[in-house]
Amino acid sequence: xxxxxxxxxxxxxxxxxxxxxxxxxxxxxxxxxxxxxxxxxxxxxxxxxxxxxxxxxxxxxxxxxxxxxxxxxxxxxxxxxxxxxxxxxxxxxxxxxxxxxxxxxxxxxxxxxxxxxxxxxxxxxxxxxxxxxxxxxxxxxxxxxxxxxxxxxxxxxxxxxxxxxxxxxxxxxxxxxxxxxxxxxxxxxxxxxxxxxxxxxxxxxxxxxxxxxxxxxxxxxxxxxxxxxxxxxxxxxxxxxxxxxxxxxxxxxxxxxxxxxxxxxxxxxxxxxxxxxxxxxxxxxxxxxxxxxxxxxxxxxxxxxxxxxxxxxxxxxx
Numbered sequence: 281x282x283x284x285x286x287x288x289x290x291x292x293x294x295x296x297x298x299x300x301x302x303x304x305x306x307x308x309x310x311x312x313x314x315x316x317x318x319x320x321x322x323x324x325x326x327x328x329x330x331x332x333x334x335x336x337x338x339x340x341x342x343x344x345x346x347x348x349x350x351x352x353x354x355x356x357x358x359x360x361x362x363x364x365x366x367x368x369x370x371x372x373x374x375x376x377x378x379x380x381x382x383x384x385x386x387x388x389x390x391x392x393x394x395x396x397x398x399x400x401x402x403x404x405x406x407x408x409x410x411x412x413x414x415x416x417x418x419x420x421x422x423x424x425x426x427x428x429x430x431x432x433x434x435x436x437x438x439x440x441x442x443x444x445x446x447x448x449x450x451x452x453x454x455x456x457x458x459x460x461x462x463x464x465x466x467x468x469x470x471x472x473x474x475x476x477x478x479x480x481x482x483x484x485x486x487x488x489x490x491x492x493x494x495x496x497x498x499x500x501x502x503x504x505x506x507x508x509x510x511x512x513x514x515x516x517x518x519x520x521x522x523x524x525x526x527x528x529x530x531x532x533x534x535x536x537x538x539x540x541x542x543x544x545x546x547x548x549x550x551x552x553x554x555x556x557x558x559x560x561x562x563x564x565x566x567x568x569x570x571x572x573x574x575x576x577x578x579x580x581x582x583x584x585x586x587x588x589x590x591x592x593x594x595x596x597x598x
Contacts, residue, residue, distance in 0.1 A: 423559025
């Protein structure tokens with residue numbers, strides 16, 4: 281399957297002296313600079329009808345033409361996997377991801393992923409990098425994700441993420457009783473000795489997480505978390521780093537049974553076998569309309585049951 285793209289533009293005088301790839305990025309801003317550079321290099325983006333180089337200078341008045349057939353970029357098998365679609369239009373899809381659904385195929389997960397499901401829902405997504413997936417949630421984290429349906433939308437969403445313009449709010453339950461909210465500003469990278477884990481590492485990639493208390497319990501805290509950056513396992517790593525790992529986290533926390541807890545809470549904690557983390561709200565600028573959009577996803581049933589068990593445990597004895 282392929283899609284034809286045909287673009288035309290004339291270099292304005294104010295871009296005189298610019299490199300061709302820089303001028304193209306100004307004139308065809310809906311596409312990434314790397315993609316435009318590739319089109320110049322392979323001759324599908326021409327300068328006055330001739331093959332040029334990305335570094336060639338433009339003088340103004342030249343005609344830029346793009347004639348390209350987008351080929352499939354995503355190699356994965358389409359699978360009929362149900363999707364909980366919160367919003368869908370011709371540019372984006374907003375998904376409410378359940379626990380247990382891996383986002384991308386990888387080692388040990390070649391099928392049964394969100395990408396496989398998306399390709400079944402819309403085969404044209406195969407023409408986009410990673411089937412339009414621009415950010416991810418961990419396998420057992422639930423909640424909202426946005427997927428691009430066009431190359432233009434993909435470029436816009438990637439840019440919004442890079443510019444920290446996408447609003448991502450989570451709810452989580454952590455071990456321990458916090459006294460106040462705050463901000464964790466600590467770089468994250470691969471753990472130096474365990475490559476499966478991430479860790480706060482000097483010289484790692486910048487990572488900032490804001491959190492505030494929604495409800496305190498005797499031995500746990502229900503928090504709202506807002507991401508400023510989006511590193512792998514960021515919330516899980518940062519909360520563990522400050523001494524409040526997430527309930528159920530199999531990588532960054534140990535199962536804890538509070539003294540004197542009710543049997544209901546003990547059973548709930550024992551059976552809660554994923555990190556208590558839900559992507560509750562997602563906000564972004566729509567790539568086509570420019571409208572500020574915000575979606576909200578209700579807490580999943582297992583999360584609600586955990587909160588109810590914590591609430592009952594906090595009640596004074598009858």
